[in-house]
Amino acid sequence: MISGRVGLFFRTPGAWFGVLVLGLIVGLATVGPLVFSVDPHGFNLTVSQDLQAPGTAFWFGSDDLGRDLFLRCVHAARISLMVGSAAMLVALLIGCGIGLLSGYVGGWVDGILMRFVDVLMGLPMLMVLLIVQAIFKPGMESVILIIGVSGWMGIARLVRAETMSLRERNFVLVARARGLSEWRVALHHILPNAMRPVLVSAFLGIGHAILTESVLSFLGLGIQPPNVSWGGLLNNSLSFIREAPWMTLFPGGLIALTIFSLQLVGDGLRNSLEGDR
Amino acid sequence: MGTVLQVAGLRTHFQSAEHRITAVDGVSFEIAQNEVLGLVGESGSGKSITALSILKLLPSNGVSSADVMQFQGDSLLTASPQRLREIRGKEIGLIFQNPLAALNPVLTVGEQLLETLTLRGGLSKREAKEKAIALLDQVNIPDAARRLGDYPHQFSLGMCQRIVIALTLSLTPKLLIADEPTASLDVTVQAQVMALLKDLQRQHQMSMLLISHDLGVIAQNCDRVMVMYLGRIVEIGTPEDIFLTPKHPYTQALIRAIPATDPRQKQVFDALKGEIPSPLAIPSGCRFHTRCPMAEPRCRQEDPALRACGKAGHLAACVLAGGF
Structure with a gap:
């Protein structure tokens, strides 16, 4: 039995599966476009190759313009994963900043910032995004x-809550008693301690960001052609859903599988990072 | 010997939605250069709050005021936040109970030492590293250079406290406030840590405010002792005054409660009646009259101030003091 954090991670049900699937998808997205050197966006003018069912020639079938859906999916994976992770990174930066400020300073600063968060959370975000x-x-x-x-x-709410409880801990008091500045204490002593649950939550948030991007692209407001994300592929598939269901199934399945795997890995991370607390 | 810290009329209270809890109520004392001043009292008597009030590190709902709070001629009451930050660590150091909680769990011991030495001590990274190793050597951490990379949980509790001492003394403060520095340690380790602390205090010619509820630690290490009860100082004197001729009934009760180590000696524990009253309902008159074995009717009304009894410098706040 593997011990320590790694052991805790892999003893979580499904964590193996999550790592395997996610590794495969991320691996393909990274290496795939280099290996399959065919231009995935180029039209294939051989009319007979339009809307081919999945088979040996086209693993995932082909689309209405005769393009290999597998290659398209691999390229789209790159964009979906990148947009999801980058968006989460942006959210992480803003969330940590606001949460730390709110939790550490407290008082009216906390009051204003948290009411602002409440208002934002109350908005129907999809409408606003659109x-x-x-x-x-x-x-x-x-x-x-x-x-x-x-x-x-x-x-932000998570970081704020962690910060508020950490602020009362002795090591924070003692760091201040050593004359370290409030900035130093907040960024170097409190933030790293608050990061464990935040990282888990951020990891799970990648899935959510991928989904949001898919919705935007599905509605035609996300990534623009010739680049395409999984959501964009779904958008494209809509008119052919009867003749070529694989055009919907493969990108849709990939989105679901990725988010499911992210959840499994996230659960594993939670167990390994917070299990010993 | 000059006075390092002078405090007069220190009052600290905590404000909650419904209550105002007075934790420290008119405490005055002085610490001379090189002096070790002990502060004893039960839990909840306001010892730690006194310490935090001096450094202005109270929790956010705590408010303190004082008539005088002078550190080496500087008034801490009017000091700007910047000046206070300068004083913290470099002029007044703080050692807290529970050493494991006093170290940041996600930073290595080296990181915490280097941070203090570079940001506060003004050393370069390389000098700081050498100094850090020297400091850990000084507090008897074996293999100091390698252990800089270890996290606090990889050390024993006693070692952690020695690391905390190294961390605090790295800035060579003039005054050290040690709040229960040995409370969470094994007895043998307690003795080692206390000896180390005393040794370093002498070496650096520091003054020290030693807070403890352990009368043994206080008796062995202090030049003068203050006894605190419910936010007030009830008796001040030399260890001889306090332990041999205690004047306040509370001090007397504390001393009677020390267990004897000789099993043949029959001891009748004469523990104090009841618990320390809630700071929400402070008794009228003398605060101790509810538990005092010698209370007289007048103790319920009269609130005695500290006054001389017997030897010079021996003060007690009891209407009966001097009467025995």
């Missing part, structure tokens, strides 16, 4: 920013 995306020029950067900026509130 409106904002419709106003700005859609593109990768704007999608990342918008998903990040709309998704930091949960992290």
Whole structure:
């Protein structure tokens, strides 16, 4: 039996499966586009290759323009994973900053910031995203920013709660008694201690960000052609759902599988990071 | 010997939604250079709050005021936050009970020492590393250079307290406030840590405010002793005054409660009646009259101030003091 944190991680049900699947998807997304050197977005003018069912020629079938759906999915994985992670990173930065400030300073600063968070959490975020995306020029950067900026509130609340309990701990008091500045204490003594649950939550948040991106792309407001994400593939598949269901099934399945794996790995992380507390 | 710290009329209270709890109520004392001043009392008597009030590190709902709070001629009452930060660590050091909780669990011991030495001590990274090793050597941590990379939980409790001492003394403060420095340690380790602390105090010519509920630790290490009860100082004197001729009934009761180590000696524990009253309902008159074996009717009304009894410098706050 493997001991320690790694052991705790792999004793979580499904963690193996999660790592395996996620590793495969991330691996393909990273290496795939280099290995399969065919341009996935190029049209295939051989009409006979349009809407081919999955088989030996096209593993995932082909789309309405005769493009290999497997290659398209691999390329889309790259974009979906990147947008999801980058958006989460943005959310993590904002959430940690606001949460730390709110929890450490307290008082009216905390009051204002947390009411602001309440208001944001009360908004129907999808509507807001759609409106904002419709106003700005859609593109990768704007999608990342918008998903990040709309998704930091949960992290902020978590960091704030952790900060408030850590603030009362002796080592924080003693660090201040050594004359370290409030900034130093907050960033170097409190934040690292607050990170464990936050990292788990952020990891799970990647899944949510991928899903949000898919929804935006599905509605045509996310990543713009010729680049495509899983959500974009779904959007594209809509008109052919009867003749070519594989065009829906494969990207949709990949989204579901990725989010499921992220959950499993996230649970494992939670057990390994927080199990000994 | 000059006075390092002078405190007069220190009052600290905590404000909650419904209650105002007075934890320290008019405490005055002085610490001379090189002097070790002991502060004893039961849990809840306001010892730690006194210490935190001096450094202005009270929890956010704590408010303190004082008539005088002078540190080496500087008033701590009017000091700017920047000046206070300068004083913390470099001028007044704080050692807290439970050493494991006093170290940051996610930073290595080396990181915590280096941080203090570079940011507060003004040393370069390399000098700081050498100094850190020297400091750990000084507090008898074996294999100091290698252990800089270890986390607090990898050390024993006694070692942790020695690391905390190294950390606090790395800035060579003039005054050290040691709040129950040995309370959570084994008896043998307690003796080692206390000896080390005393040794370093002498070496660096520091003054020390030693807070403890362990009368043995106090008796062995202090030049003067204060006894605290419910936020007030009830008796001050030399260890001889306090332990041989205690004047306040509370001090007398504390001393009677020390267990004898000789099993043949029959001892009747004459523990104090009842518990320390809640600071929400402080008794009228003398605060101790509810538990005092010698209380007279007038103790319920009269609130005695500290006054000289017997030898010079021996003060007690009891209407009966001097009467025996």
